[in-house]
Amino acid sequence: MDTCDRLLAIEEIKKLKARYFRCVDTKDAEGYGNVFTPDGVLDLQIAYQAPNRSPSAGSPDNFSLVLKGRAQIAELSRTRGGSRISVHHGHMPEIDIESETRATGIWSMEDIIWYPSGKRRKGYGHYHEIYEHLETGWHIKYCKLTRLYLDPE
Amino acid sequence: MDKWDRLQILEDIKRLKARYFRMVDTHDAEGFANVFTPDGVLDLREAFTAPNMTEKATDNPTPVRPIVITGRDNILAAAKKGMDRISVHHGHMPEIDIQSETHATGIWSMEDIVWSGPGAKRAPKMHGYGHYHEVYEKLADGWRIKSCKLTRLYLHLE
Numbered sequence: 001m002d003t004c005d006r007l008l009a010i011e012e013i014k015k016l017k018a019r020y021f022r023c024v025d026t027k028d029a030e031g032y033g034n035v036f037t038p039d040g041v042l043d044l045q046i047a048y049q050a051p052n053r054s055p056s057a058g059s060p061d062n063f064s065l066v067l068k069g070r071a072q073i074a075e076l077s078r079t080r081g082g083s084r085i086s087v088h089h090g091h092m093p094e095i096d097i098e099s100e101t102r103a104t105g106i107w108s109m110e111d112i113i114w115y116p117s118g119k120r121r122k123g124y125g126h127y128h129e130i131y132e133h134l135e136t137g138w139h140i141k142y143c144k145l146t147r148l149y150l151d152p153e
Numbered sequence: 154m155d156k157w158d159r160l161q162i163l164e165d166i167k168r169l170k171a172r173y174f175r176m177v178d179t180h181d182a183e184g185f186a187n188v189f190t191p192d193g194v195l196d197l198r199e200a201f202t203a204p205n206m207t208e209k210a211t212d213n214p215t216p217v218r219p220i221v222i223t224g225r226d227n228i229l230a231a232a233k234k235g236m237d238r239i240s241v242h243h244g245h246m247p248e249i250d251i252q253s254e255t256h257a258t259g260i261w262s263m264e265d266i267v268w269s270g271p272g273a274k275r276a277p278k279m280h281g282y283g284h285y286h287e288v289y290e291k292l293a294d295g296w297r298i299k300s301c302k303l304t305r306l307y308l309h310l311e
Contacts, residue, residue: 003157010164051239052268091243092171108174108243124241124266126175148178149239149268 001100009097009138013131016138017107021088027081033074036140037132042067042076043144050123050147085114090127101133109145123150154254162251165296166289170244170261173298180236186229189298190290195222195231196302203281203308215267215279238278239268244285255291260284263303269311281308 001009016035023032036042044065067073088111095105107127114120125147132141154162169188176185189195201219217235222228242265249259267279283305290299 003161007157007160007164091245092167092174094168094171094175106171106175108171108178110241110243124178126179148241149266 001097005100006097009100009103009133010095012138013095013103013105014093016131016140017090017093017105017127017129020140020143021090024077024081024088025086027077029074029077029081032077033070034139036070036073036143037134038070039068040070040073040140041142042073043142045144047125047145047147048150050125050150052149053152083116087112103131103133103138105129105131121151124148125150154251158254159251162254162257162296163249166249166257166259167247169289169296169298170247170259170285170287173301174242174244177232177236177242178240182229182232182236185232185236186225187297189225189228189301190292191225192223193225193228193298194300195228196300197222198302199305200283200303201305201308203283203305205307206310241266257289257296259287259289261287277309278311279309282306283308 019031020035022028023035044067047065067076088109091108091110093105093107095103097103105127107129108124109127110122110124112120112122125145128144128146129140130142131138133139173185173188175181176188197217197219198221199219200217215235215238217231222231242263245262245264247259247261249257251257261284262282263285264282265279266277266281269278283303286302286304288299289296291297
């Protein structure tokens, strides 16, 4: 890969992650599923653990924490999305292009969720990701969210 | 240097600064020190004062002191002592100038939040905004920060 191709791949992955965030916050479940590869994995196992929270604190949404495949991932967006307002932002990606079809990345992130109860929760952390290039372009093959801070219950 | 090389350098430096922020917030002192050149300088003299603060209010609630830290070893020592709080640092809107294949400068807008530590209550102890003013050098193992000075626009201390 020459420099131009590598830079374009980095830009396309940045755009992919932008779509990820936009589909989450606009509750576009199908669009959200299509950000991932058909066998994509969304790993939220430690997305609700933060150094400032008790280790037993779980997800307030009561959904499965490892979602496999586009259908499960889209379903998460569908079932959870309607009941709340969210804003997710990504910052400062560290993207490595390993080949023409495989890349990895780490993104700093911030999110704010407004629950129907009126409660607001703010969080900060990092996404750790693997990307794969298919005929339809770059997609997320694996996405894991870790936390620096999450507002207490 | 052709245009692709210049763009690659911009990307490399953005990535370097992303690592800087991630190493701070994940408390990786070694990784943080390695973001700098061996003779790197971290200038924090203005990091804990801001136009909205009275002179009396300049005591910062973190163990980080408002001094100039010179050299990777000293930066490592300071990082080991200073990284005991939950923190979030974000950088935005870099203005990066490439002077040569091995020398560049940059200014980054920044925001940071520091809580009081594990078990932190909701309110942050410190929430600030400002700019990083930086010089970069390319070594055999890639781009590094040669000097980094933090100035402030606003600082709220609990």
